[in-house]
Structure formats: structure tokens, C-alpha cells
Amino acid sequence: MNKSDLADAVRDAIGSTKADAERAVEAVVDAIVKTLAKGGSVSIAGLGIFETKKRAARTGRNPRTGETIQIPAMRVPKFRAAKALKDAVK
Numbered sequence: 001m002n003k004s005d006l007a008d009a010v011r012d013a014i015g016s017t018k019a020d021a022e023r024a025v026e027a028v029v030d031a032i033v034k035t036l037a038k039g040g041s042v043s044i045a046g047l048g049i050f051e052t053k054k055r056a057a058r059t060g061r062n063p064r065t066g067e068t069i070q071i072p073a074m075r076v077p078k079f080r081a082a083k084a085l086k087d088a089v090k
Contacts, residue, residue: 003029036077048081 001009003025011021032042032050041051057073 039075044082046082046084048079048085051078051080052076053078 004022007018007022007025010016010024011018014021014024016024035042036050036052039052041049043049052075055074055076058071060069060071061067062069
């Protein structure tokens with residue numbers, strides 16, 4: 001399922017137009033991205049928690065040349081599935 005399929009599912013569920021459903025899906029995705037960019041977390045009951053995690057700086061190796069490179073510290077997105085989601089997938 002991609003974003004367009006998700007918009008179709010929202011349209012069918014709420015009985016709205018496809019354009020309205022696409023705007024709704026886009027608004028949800030944008031809100032999640034903006035919150036994570038600020039360092040916050042998004043908790044959706046029954047689905048899970050979107051949050052960011054700090055990844056420490058480390059030394060890596062260029063596989064093509066074998067040269068050692070320094071990889072800087074960064075924040076990366078993380079998702080923890082809720083128990084309800086895990087049980088539904090089983």
C-alpha cells in the first residue's frame with residue numbers, strides 16, 4: 001500500500017472526495033514529519049510511537065576504496081509498534 005492507496009481507503013471510509021482524502025493523508029504525514037524534525041514524538045493509540053533517536057558518531061569504511069571515513073552523529077527516525085498492532089499482524 002502506498003500513499004495513494006491510503007488516500008483511497010480514507011476516501012472510502014469517510015465518504016469524501018479523493019482530493020479531500022489526499023489532503024487529509026498529506027496533512028497527517030506532514031504533521032508527523034514536522035514533529036519529528038523538532039525532536040518530538042508522535043503516539044497513535046493502537047498503531048505505535050514515532051520518535052527520533054540519536055546515533056553516535058562513528059568510524060566507517062568506504063567499501064570501494066577501503067578508506068576510513070568519519071560518520072557524524074545524527075538523529076534518525078524510529079518507530080515502535082503498539083501491542084495491538086503486533087497482535088493484529090500475528
